Amino acid sequence: MDASGGGATEDEARRFARDFRAFLEWVHANASSGSANEVVALVAGYLGEAGRAESVVRRELPPFDHVNLQTALNHWLTLPGRRGDCRGVTTPPHWSGTSLTQLISGEGLPPLRIAAPELIDLPNGPGTTLACLTSALLLIDDHRGRYVVFVQGPDQHNNDLVVELAGLDVESAQAVFAELDVLRSRLNVYRGHVLDVAVNQMGGLELTFVVADAPPRDCVILPEAMLARLERHALSIAVHRDALLAAGQHLKRGLLLFGPPGTGKTHSTQYLIGQMSGYTRLIMTGRSLHAVGSVTGLARDLQPAVIVLEDVDLVASDRSFGPGTSTVLFDLLDAMDGAAPDADLMFVLTTNRADLLEPALAARPGRVDVAIEIALPDAEARRRLFDLYARAIPLDCSDADRDVMIERTDGVTASFLKELIRRATLEALQDDAELGAVRAEHVTRALDDLLDSAQTVTRTLLGIGADEIADAGPIDGPGYVFPSPAYRSTVRIRRGPTRY
Ligand SMILES: Nc1ncnc2c1ncn2[C@@H]1O[C@H](COP(=O)(O)OP(=O)(O)OP(=O)(O)O)[C@@H](O)[C@H]1O
Ligand SMILES: [Mg+2]
Structure with a gap:
């Protein structure tokens, strides 16, 4: 190179052009000489003339099923009477999506090589993983004959998980896929777990195992009757499942929790899902709510299941496919209705903007059969909350001081x-770094600070403000027909602008 930075010398440019031409010739030679390619030769040799004449049958699966496909394959390959030989197929970088048809015909191929199979280690449980094939040929020999299964996992260029089969007639190939479907469903690694649902850039679902950190019952400070009602609706269906079905009653249920921010909608939901240990629990929030249709399908396969739709108001006015199409909220309610009534599915919706949901709920009645307002805590609840959170600290406070708080x-x-x-503890630490005791004066200082009118924004940022404590009278006014008596008895929805 020209050290002065003026570009390549003529000699260098010529040398580069010669090397580049040689490189292109190499790529071309490798790409077009399909018959000489070792992967093509392997497939051709294994299938023979007759096997190669059969159609290739292809299945596409969602990427989150990669780990289930591998689980199914691992089991299927060990079944008696079956031999399977696995070969990795390496493709050049930035090249993906080679089809099994290409491997059979030898046409239009990149320079492929046989190698040890590449594996991606995917979570198959909270804290465990399974090594999954990303680009591999399985050479199978069983009662159906000799055939090839080509597995290609999703990668950064391709969002699909593709399984192809060659060497069998179409019906037999479908039968193989059906066997794998049964195993994928039976051994599904997601069943019974708590899963966070996200939607990736390409619109695909991503499921993440969550270690449920559910609060125990005595840490959920709600009026006892309300907590019992939540439990009855969420848990007792499971207990009476068979009897309900025998009596022709549906199991599907919808629970709406609404109320000001910070009152415990998420907290109570966490408690409930902690109690539902036999259930697959899918948590959706924000953008992932757009995918409620596919998640409902997934939940049906993994039932009994709970779908938690957090802060549904966030998508209340979003449109799924642009202007003129239905809102995500309507899609969500339709998905709730579309689920088979005998499916043991529970939907839990939370919102602090019940007023935004009201028109949609009125237009699509019957999805939510119990709506519970979690209101601001009364004096009794505040006392219990104070005691609950003070349990962890050395509080030295008289009953009279506590009453004032x-x-x-x-x-x-x-x-x-x-x-x-927390702030009272900090105040106490400022006086004594050893934290001898948190006294009334510390709590008072913390409370003065938090209630200081200048702290409005801080309170809002912390999500703990309640400046305009709404006097939330029942507003089931004209134009809103409550869908069911159960609903009518519990719902209180504010008209007009929200005042939380
Ligand atoms: N009823 C409650 N009993 C005990 N702790 C509570 C209760 N409500 C809230 N908390 C505490 O406050 C935290 C915040 O509450 P949470 O996230 O459940 O509020 P939210 O009602 O879901 O608010 P948002 O509408 O902003 O989502 C909880 O993690 C919990 O520690
Ligand atoms: Mg919440």
Whole structure:
């Protein structure tokens, strides 16, 4: 290179052009000499003339099923009477999506090589993984004859998981896929787990195992009747499942939790899903709510299942496919309705903007059969919350001091009280780094600070503000027909602008 930075010398340019031409010739020679390619030769040799004449049958699966496909294959390959030989197929970088038809015909191929199979280690449980084939040929010999299964996992260029089969007539190939389907469903690694649902850039679902960190019952501070109602709706169906079905009653159910931010909608949901250990629990929030249709299908396969739709108001007015199409909220309600009634499926919706949901719920009645308002804690609840969060600290406070705190915190949320204890602890640490005791004066200082009118924005940022504590009277006014008596008895939806 020209050290002065003025570009390549003529000599260098000529040398580069010669090398580049040689490289292109090499690529061309490797790409076009299909018959000489070792992968093509392997497939041809294994299938023979007759096998190669059969159609290739292709199956596409969602990427999150990669680990299930591998689980199914691992089992299927060990069944008696079957021999399977696995060969990795390496493709050049930036080249993906070679089809089995190409491997058979030898046409239009990149320079492929046989190698040890490449594996991607995917989670198959919370804290466990399974090595899954990404580009491999399985040479199978069983009662159906000799055939080839080509597995290609999703990669950065291709979002599909593709399984192809060659060497059998179409019906037999379909029978193989059906066997794998049964195993994928029976051994599904997601069944019974808590899963966070996300949607990737390409619109595909991504499932992540979550280690459920569910609060115990005594950490959920709600009026006892309300908590019992939540439990009855969520849990007792499971207990009476068979009797309900025998009596022709559906199992599908929808629960709406609404109320101001920080009052415990998510917290109560976490408690419930912690109790539903036999269930597949799918948690959706934000953008992933757009994928509710496919998630409902998945939940049906993995039932009994719970689908948690957090903060549904976030997508209340989004449109699934641009202007003029239905809103995501309508899609969501349609998906709830589309699920088979005898499926043991529970939908839990949370929102702090029930007013935004109201028109959609009125237009698509029957999806939510119980709606519960989780309101701001009353004095009794605040006392219990105070005690709950103070359990972890050395609180040195008289009953009279505590009464004052409870009175002064009228109108705040549960999360406010949790933050109050944290700040009181900080105040105490400032006085004594050893944290001898958190005294009333520390709590008072923390409370003064949090209630200071100048702290409005801080409270809002912490999600613990309740500046305008709504006097939420029932507003089942004209134009809104409550879908069911159960719903009518519990729902209270605010008209007009939200005042949380
Ligand atoms: N009823 C409650 N009992 C005990 N702790 C609670 C309760 N409500 C809230 N908390 C505490 O406050 C935190 C925040 O509450 P949570 O996330 O459940 O509020 P939310 O109602 O879902 O609010 P948002 O509408 O903003 O989603 C919880 O993690 C929990 O620690
Ligand atoms: Mg929440």
